[in-house]
Amino acid sequence: MLGIFASIIDGVLVGLVYGLAAMGLTLIWGVMDVINLTHGAMLVAGMLVLYLLTAALGLSPYATLVPALIGGFIVGLLLYWIAIHRLVGRPPLMSLLSTFSVNLVLIGIGTAMLGTAPFNVPVSVPGISMGRYTFPGPHILAAVLAAVIAFLLYLFLHYTRLGKAIRAVANNREAAELVAIPTTRVLAISVGIGVSLAAVSGVLIGTLFPFTVLSGDSYQLKGFIVTVLGGLGNPVGALMGGIALGLLEGVVAPFVPVSWTLVIEFSLFVVVLIAFPGGVFAPRRGAL
Amino acid sequence: MKPFCALLAVATMIVTPAFAADTSSITIGFTASRTGPLNVDSTGQERGFEFWRDEVNSKGGIQVGDKRYQVKFASYDDQSVGGRVQQLYTRLVNQDKADFLFSPYSSGLTAAAAVISEQYGKIMIDSGGAEEKPFQLGSKHLFMVITSAGHYLSGAIAALKEKNPHAKIAMVYSDDPFSKTVLAAAKEQAKEAGLEVVMDESYAPSTTDFGPIVNKIISSNADAFMGGGHYSDGATLARQMYDQKANLKWISILVAPADDKFSELGAAALGVTVPSQWEPQVNYKPQFGPTTEEFAKAFEAKLHQKADYHVASGYTAGVVLQHAIEKAGSLDTEKVAKALDQTDVTTFFGHIKFAADPKHHGLQVAHEMVLAQWQKANGEVARQVVWPTSAKSADLIYPINAGH
Numbered sequence: 093m094l095g096i097f098a099s100i101i102d103g104v105l106v107g108l109v110y111g112l113a114a115m116g117l118t119l120i121w122g123v124m125d126v127i128n129l130t131h132g133a134m135l136v137a138g139m140l141v142l143y144l145l146t147a148a149l150g151l152s153p154y155a156t157l158v159p160a161l162i163g164g165f166i167v168g169l170l171l172y173w174i175a176i177h178r179l180v181g182r183p184p185l186m187s188l189l190s191t192f193s194v195n196l197v198l199i200g201i202g203t204a205m206l207g208t209a210p211f212n213v214p215v216s217v218p219g220i221s222m223g224r225y226t227f228p229g230p231h232i233l234a235a236v237l238a239a240v241i242a243f244l245l246y247l248f249l250h251y252t253r254l255g256k257a258i259r260a261v262a263n264n265r266e267a268a269e270l271v272a273i274p275t276t277r278v279l280a281i282s283v284g285i286g287v288s289l290a291a292v293s294g295v296l297i298g299t300l301f302p303f304t305v306l307s308g309d310s311y312q313l314k315g316f317i318v319t320v321l322g323g324l325g326n327p328v329g330a331l332m333g334g335i336a337l338g339l340l341e342g343v344v345a346p347f348v349p350v351s352w353t354l355v356i357e358f359s360l361f362v363v364v365l366i367a368f369p370g371g372v373f374a375p376r377r378g379a380l
Numbered sequence: 381m382k383p384f385c386a387l388l389a390v391a392t393m394i395v396t397p398a399f400a401a402d403t404s405s406i407t408i409g410f411t412a413s414r415t416g417p418l419n420v421d422s423t424g425q426e427r428g429f430e431f432w433r434d435e436v437n438s439k440g441g442i443q444v445g446d447k448r449y450q451v452k453f454a455s456y457d458d459q460s461v462g463g464r465v466q467q468l469y470t471r472l473v474n475q476d477k478a479d480f481l482f483s484p485y486s487s488g489l490t491a492a493a494a495v496i497s498e499q500y501g502k503i504m505i506d507s508g509g510a511e512e513k514p515f516q517l518g519s520k521h522l523f524m525v526i527t528s529a530g531h532y533l534s535g536a537i538a539a540l541k542e543k544n545p546h547a548k549i550a551m552v553y554s555d556d557p558f559s560k561t562v563l564a565a566a567k568e569q570a571k572e573a574g575l576e577v578v579m580d581e582s583y584a585p586s587t588t589d590f591g592p593i594v595n596k597i598i599s600s601n602a603d604a605f606m607g608g609g610h611y612s613d614g615a616t617l618a619r620q621m622y623d624q625k626a627n628l629k630w631i632s633i634l635v636a637p638a639d640d641k642f643s644e645l646g647a648a649a650l651g652v653t654v655p656s657q658w659e660p661q662v663n664y665k666p667q668f669g670p671t672t673e674e675f676a677k678a679f680e681a682k683l684h685q686k687a688d689y690h691v692a693s694g695y696t697a698g699v700v701l702q703h704a705i706e707k708a709g710s711l712d713t714e715k716v717a718k719a720l721d722q723t724d725v726t727t728f729f730g731h732i733k734f735a736a737d738p739k740h741h742g743l744q745v746a747h748e749m750v751l752a753q754w755q756k757a758n759g760e761v762a763r764q765v766v767w768p769t770s771a772k773s774a775d776l777i778y779p780i781n782a783g784h
Contacts, residue, residue, distance in 0.1 A: 095599035102591045208419040210612050212619065212644045221625070224598050228623040231591070301588055302616050306416065310588050345592030346599065350583045351555050353592075 098225035099342035107338020111331035112238035114318035116289030122325025132308025138294020168287030202305040323371025409478030416460025420611040422485035428694020469496035487511035487558035507697035533566035550579035550602035554609025604630035622648035629779030651780025658692040661773040696729040
């Protein structure tokens with residue numbers, strides 16, 4: 093019984109990080125109907141920032157969140173102008189292919205420069221024990237930081253002028269333009285924030301598990317499941333979706349062979365798509 | 381001066397083609413996983429191939445009758461993907477005109493490549509795939525220089541039984557052909573040894589978070605762990621078992637701890653054991669090729685890193701092929717295959733002999749593995765041979781305690 097309880101807590105902890113990782117993906121979709129397929133590469137960029145800055149400069153792993161946040165924002169602005177700007181408002185397939193191409197280039201550069209050998213960043217934070225089960229410190233800290241960042245994003249979107257502008261553009265771009273909101277700038281900033289979130293979650297994931305240049309794909313895939321669960325374009329829903337996915341992974345494991353977890357996850361993905369096309373946690377579109 | 385230069389240029393033009401015609405070469409084709417999840421282990425194997433080629437060429441090449449042949453490689457990145465392996469091995473045979481083939485790394489990729497090598501009747505020396513299945517399909521040109529998967533954990537089971545005859549083992553492994561074969565055999569061997577297997581599960585090779593699995597291991601009341609698969613998942617498993625304080629007294633992980641990169645895990649690496657095809661501490665008396673000391677020293681001097689078992693097995697693929705070609709005195713595939721069938725030789729890697737019966741043709745029957753353990757000695761974390769006791773370089777540490 094204690095084992096199941098431990099799995100549930102573990103699931104919530106890792107689910108919060110999954111949620112944060114999907115938040116950038118869903119934010120960009122919500123604002124401009126663009127599925128950003130560079131998301132996995134941006135997660136890996138965050139992991140590499142963590143590895144390089146801790147190994148080269150001896151920075152504390154958590155101190156690398158700041159350069160990842162700033163660097164991610166700048167890269168996001170560049171990504172918008174290079175691969176997204178001309179395609180906003182056009183069929184989603186075009187931006188899908190455009191961001192996919194950028195993703196291939198980024199992964200190619202990463203592979204050529206760094207290879208695909210795993211990197212490991214040892215993080216020493218005391219954990220909490222409950223009977224025979226231990227919740228590692230980095231997991232707890234990553235979950236807390238993910239929740240804090242998600243809360244700050246919520247405050248930003250609902251209580252700042254720029255945040256309200258982003259929500260306005262997400263709800264109705266033409267109406268937003270009519271009230272003099274500089275929509276192009278808002279769209280660029282949204283991509284910047286989305287990529288920032290990916291880079292930051294990459295840092296947090298890098299504190300938990302070893303990673304390679306190719307690790308982004310599996311987290312991007314989880315990001316899609318989380319996004320579908322949480323509702324496309326809904327960052328708060330993404331966090332809920334992340335927790336739901338983490339819980340599912342934790343709760344299912346004690347009862348079925350672990351190799352079935354992926355089957356169950358993707359079956360749920362299909363069921364949710366059929367039964368709740370708008371997402372379980374966000375019944376309406378554009379719920380930023 | 382000018383006439384002298386012109387004369388020299390003309391002489392060079394005349395003489396160079398003559399030298400080129402004399403410089404015969406043998407082309408060996410293979411793919412390596414330079415990218416993708418098998419990258420770390422495959423890189424070691426490829427370095428072994430290259431180191432052997434450079435050593436052979438520096439000594440004048442392979443002796444075939446009264447002629448010497450330089451070794452040339454034709455190789456591609458298979459990206460750790462089986463589908464690419466079949467395309468590329470077809471290309472190696474048809475376009476690159478490879479005389480002989482080396483296997484890619486891993487059982488899955490080797491099985492895929494073996495279909496092509498058999499189809500075209502090319503000899504392929506397998507130093508990266510330990511699964512027995514491709515050798516049970518009536519192959520005639522496939523030869524394995526490493527110990528096969530069914531024997532990987534025999535040493536670990538025997539050593540564990542000696543330390544704890546009532547051990548409860550959790551077997552958790554990657555859902556790939558190699559790991560499944562190793563653990564299926566280990567399960568039978570554990571039962572025969574009277575050890576209890578309390579958990580037997582596989583996981584997807586792409587798994588990144590082992591948290592729920594580690595909780596399950598803890599719930600199973602296991603005191604020993606055997607499993608893993610290849611580098612990425614094995615290293616992550618070791619780290620998460622340490623982070624979550626799984627309190628295991630014994631950990632054997634396949635492949636990953638055999639790479640020096642595993643030491644990057646720090647304290648999480650300590651105490652972990654790995655079945656190893658070769659370690660620098662073993663000391664066979666070779667009948668052909670370098671001694672262990674010569675090999676290890678020359679490799680370290682050239683590449684500024686220590687050789688591990690993937691490097692050694694890659695090098696051995698070359699040594700065994702060279703031995704067979706020189707014995708056959710010919711480059712003819714069937715003559716070399718016959719020489720390989722008759723091979724019974726000790727190299728620095730150990731005793732090499734292939735099964736000759738049609739049901740297991742080409743399977744390795746003589747080579748023996750050792751069990752290595754990551755230990756801290758004189759402030760340095762390194763692998764030590766701990767089993768069999770006749771070959772040990774340090775005592776086996778049991779129970780391990782550094783947070784596992």
